[in-house]
Amino acid sequence: MEVFQYEFMRNALLAALLVNIACGIVGTYVVIKKIVFISGGISHAAFGGIGLGYFLGLNPIIIAIPFSIASALSIGIISKKTKIKEDTAIGIVWALGMALGILFINLTPGYAPDLFSYLFGNILTVPVSDLYIMLALDLFIIIIASVFHREFSSISFDEEYSAVIGIPVRALYFVLLCLVALSVVILIRIVGVILVIALLTIPASICRQFTYNIKKLVVASIITGVVVTISGLILSYFLNISSGAAIIILMSAVFLLSFFIRSILYRYKKLRSRKVN
Amino acid sequence: MNGNKEDTNKKDTNEEIVKLQKVYFSYADFVVLEDIDLNIYARDLLALIGPNGGGKTTLLKIIMGLLKPSSGTVVLFNKVPNLTRSLIGYLPQINLIDISFPISVFDTVLMGRYKGMGIKYTREDLEAVKNSLNVTGVFSLKDRHISMLSGGQLQRVLIARALVRNPKLLLLDEPMSGVDPEMQASFYELILELNKRMAMVFVTHDVSAISVYFDRVACLNKRLYYHGPKEGSLGKLEETYGCPVEILAHGIPHRVLKEH
Numbered sequence: 078m079e080v081f082q083y084e085f086m087r088n089a090l091l092a093a094l095l096v097n098i099a100c101g102i103v104g105t106y107v108v109i110k111k112i113v114f115i116s117g118g119i120s121h122a123a124f125g126g127i128g129l130g131y132f133l134g135l136n137p138i139i140i141a142i143p144f145s146i147a148s149a150l151s152i153g154i155i156s157k158k159t160k161i162k163e164d165t166a167i168g169i170v171w172a173l174g175m176a177l178g179i180l181f182i183n184l185t186p187g188y189a190p191d192l193f194s195y196l197f198g199n200i201l202t203v204p205v206s207d208l209y210i211m212l213a214l215d216l217f218i219i220i221i222a223s224v225f226h227r228e229f230s231s232i233s234f235d236e237e238y239s240a241v242i243g244i245p246v247r248a249l250y251f252v253l254l255c256l257v258a259l260s261v262v263i264l265i266r267i268v269g270v271i272l273v274i275a276l277l278t279i280p281a282s283i284c285r286q287f288t289y290n291i292k293k294l295v296v297a298s299i300i301t302g303v304v305v306t307i308s309g310l311i312l313s314y315f316l317n318i319s320s321g322a323a324i325i326i327l328m329s330a331v332f333l334l335s336f337f338i339r340s341i342l343y344r345y346k347k348l349r350s351r352k353v354n
Numbered sequence: 355m356n357g358n359k360e361d362t363n364k365k366d367t368n369e370e371i372v373k374l375q376k377v378y379f380s381y382a383d384f385v386v387l388e389d390i391d392l393n394i395y396a397r398d399l400l401a402l403i404g405p406n407g408g409g410k411t412t413l414l415k416i417i418m419g420l421l422k423p424s425s426g427t428v429v430l431f432n433k434v435p436n437l438t439r440s441l442i443g444y445l446p447q448i449n450l451i452d453i454s455f456p457i458s459v460f461d462t463v464l465m466g467r468y469k470g471m472g473i474k475y476t477r478e479d480l481e482a483v484k485n486s487l488n489v490t491g492v493f494s495l496k497d498r499h500i501s502m503l504s505g506g507q508l509q510r511v512l513i514a515r516a517l518v519r520n521p522k523l524l525l526l527d528e529p530m531s532g533v534d535p536e537m538q539a540s541f542y543e544l545i546l547e548l549n550k551r552m553a554m555v556f557v558t559h560d561v562s563a564i565s566v567y568f569d570r571v572a573c574l575n576k577r578l579y580y581h582g583p584k585e586g587s588l589g590k591l592e593e594t595y596g597c598p599v600e601i602l603a604h605g606i607p608h609r610v611l612k613e614h
Contacts, residue, residue, distance in 0.1 A: 109455060160382075224472070231465055234455050240420050241444045242468045242519070289456035289499040 085201050089320075092203045093306040095211040096267045099260040100276050101299030102222045105291065106253055108281040110233035113274065115152055115254065118167035120261040120273035122148035122174025127195045127265070128181030137195065138207055138262060142214075145258035148174050153254045157247060175270075198269035198321035200310055211263045218256055229253055230291050267306075268321040275325040276302065283332050286339040305331055369396050371523055371553055372417060377426030379412055386412050390426070390578045394523065398553045399546070401564045404574035410557045411447070413574060414525045417555070418442055431522070443516030443524040443552075448509060448532045453501040459511050460496040463487060466518035486514040490544060505532025506541065517548070524554045530563075542567050 107116050126144025130137030152170050156163035182192065194202060222229065228249050231239045240246045257277075264273045284297040309324030316323070372394035379387040386409045394400060404410050415421040416428060419439060430438040443466075463486060467479040487493040490510040500508060509529055516524055526545075533541050542563065545554065556568070564571055573579040 111452075227465075227468065228471065230457070231468065234457055234462075234465070235446065235451065237420070237446050237450065238444060238465070238515075241418055241439060241442070242466065243439055243470065244468065285456055289458060291456055294456055 088203050088205065088208060089200045089310055090307060091208055092200055092211065092267055093310065094303055095208065095215050096263055096276065097280070097299050097302030097306060098215045099211075099218050099263045100280060100302050101295050101297075102218055103256050103260040104277045104281040104302075105285075105295050105298055106222075106229050106233060107257060107277055108285060109230075109291070109294075110253070112254075112257070113278050114164070114167055115149075116257045116261070116277055117274045118152055118171040118174075119145055119149045119254070119258050120264070120270050120277075121171045123258070123261050123265060123273075124195070124270045125174035125177035125181070126262075127192075127270070128178030128185075131185045131192075132181040136206070138210055138266065141262050141265060142259065144174075145261050146255050149254040149258040150251060153251050157250070194269065195265055196269045196271055197319060198265065198267045198272060200267045200306075200320045200324070203266045207266050211266075214259045214263050218259055221252065221256060225249060225252065226291070268324060272321050272325050275328060276306075279325075279328045279332050280305070283335045286335055301331070370394070371396050371431050373427075373429045374417070375427045375429075377416065377423045377428060379409070379416060379421065379423050385576065387416070387423075387574075387578075388576050392572065392578060392580065394553050394555065396522070396553055397549065398555075398570060399549045399568055400553075400555045400570045400572060401568040402555055402557045402572050402574060403559070403561060403564065408575040410574050411527055413578075414444070414527055414555065414557065417523075417525060418444060440519060441522045443519055443521030445509070445512050445516050445524070445526045445529055447527045448505065448512070448529075451500075451508070451512070453503075453508070455500065457500060458496070459487070459492065459498050459500060459503070462500060462511055463515045463518050466515040482518050482520075483514075486517040487511075489517060489548075490514040504534065506534055506537040509533055509541070510544075513544075513548075522552050524548065524552050526554060527557045528559065529556065530558055530560050538563075 107113055123141045123145035126141030127137040130140035148170050152166045155161050155166035228244050231244055232246050232249055236246050261273050264276055268276050280298040280302040283301055284294050288294050305328045306324050309327040310320055313320040313323035370393055374390050374392040377390040402410055416423055431441055463483045467475060467482060487496055490513050492507055492510045509532060
């Protein structure tokens with residue numbers, strides 16, 4: 078297709094790949110450990126880092142890295158070490174991060190030019206420098222996830238038993254939250270802080286209906302994510318709509334479709350096993 | 355049940371593996387456990403009963419070293435709890451298990467062989483998994499997803515996961531929940547068979563089974579009313595009962611114990 082001859086389109090394709098590697102790995106754990114809303118909180122709080130980046134005149138994506146790690150750890154520490162409930166901690170950090178973002182931007186003289194793209198993302202305007210940041214974060218996520226994949230699976234399945242067999246449950250939970258924070262940073266350019274949670278959770282939710290092997294789930298989520306992201310991108314190009322929105326609407330549609338396919342498959346399987354018996 | 359004769363042997367010949375002295379535990383201002391003394395010997399089969407919220411799970415967690423007592427001492431295998439986790443098998447309450455989690459029966463049990471970060475599973479570990487699945491009779495289900503099991507099968511898988519570490523002490527938190535009534539007898543047989551190799555603490559609400567299968571009964575309702583071996587203890591049981599057992603078994607448990 079001729080659309081891919083443009084450099085911004087090639088960058089967009091690379092971004093789609095890089096983003097979905099992080100999403101496939103971390104999203105799988107987000108879904109199976111049921112920390113979707115913690116991830117939502119972290120992604121919105123990351124906006125504070127974007128604002129701080131503007132204020133300091135630095136690359137907002139770089140500043141968002143420590144900022145979202147700090148918010149991930151705050152949610153984790155507040156909910157695990159104090160009596161404050163987890164959903165309360167999420168709500169506070171979520172809103173505080175966004176408020177700080179707005180404050181920093183208010184304090185920044187002049188007009189914040191591409192602020193909107195950090196809120197809703199734009200895969201077509203990802204600069205090459207951000208692709209390198211995404212690549213580095215991806216590599217980090219791959220290394221950590223492959224070192225700790227057994228521990229992450231174990232604490233996601235059964236925290237208590239994991240503690241009994243000697244896994245440092247809480248420390249690894251915090252590590253996992255940090256990985257979520259890094260994925261959020263990778264995703265901000267593509268879909269923006271508001272839509273991050275969809276890309277992080279939908280591919281893994283689609284795929285978990287068809288496999289109960291976590292490694293396969295990660296790989297399938299990456300592939301699904303890449304295919305749907307690129308399809309959404311093409312769709313947005315031809316329909317001339319916002320790419321972030323197109324990707325996520327398409328992804329939700331695929332989720333719905335997969336749900337129906339799963340139900341039909343399940344019924345068929347049941348029917349067949351009844352015949353065998 | 356020929357438990358009586360064995361009981362005497364047990365006391366004399368078996369080493370003491372768990373010793374709790376004056377253990378207290380509270381969450382903030384709420385006292386969960388009060389003045390607990392408990393001794394468990396190497397071949398004990400101890401039934402732990404008590405009302406919901408009576409502290410049964412908390413007591414198990416203290417034995418495992420997952421919770422530190424507010425005061426009092428816990429000695430396991432003559433050591434502090436943290437160093438003895440490899441000697442303890444644990445079956446959590448089944449309702450804490452998320453059966454939609456993407457994991458197969460085999461991998462669930464393999465988790466029990468975890469030895470530390472970066473230490474890979476060996477062929478020996480895979481063999482151990484096979485063995486425990488055979489012992490609990492669910493080897494044929496090894497490739498299934500855990501959601502494709504009945505309650506009893508899942509309990510057997512979780513027991514296999516606890517056994518795969520070759521524990522000396524097996525802590526079972528309500529292992530009978532989810533087990534079909536017709537499967538319960540064979541389930542208790544499995545427990546008795548395993549008891550030949552290890553001590554067990556068995557949290558249960560099934561008071562009718564206590565008189566049949568268990569050597570010793572302890573009732574926990576903040577305080578521990580420990581009834582020791584069955585012989586001679588039933589009179590004492592009546593006197594000391596501060597324990598509203600009726601909450602836990604449809605209103606008849608006292609009679610069940612008395613009839614015995």
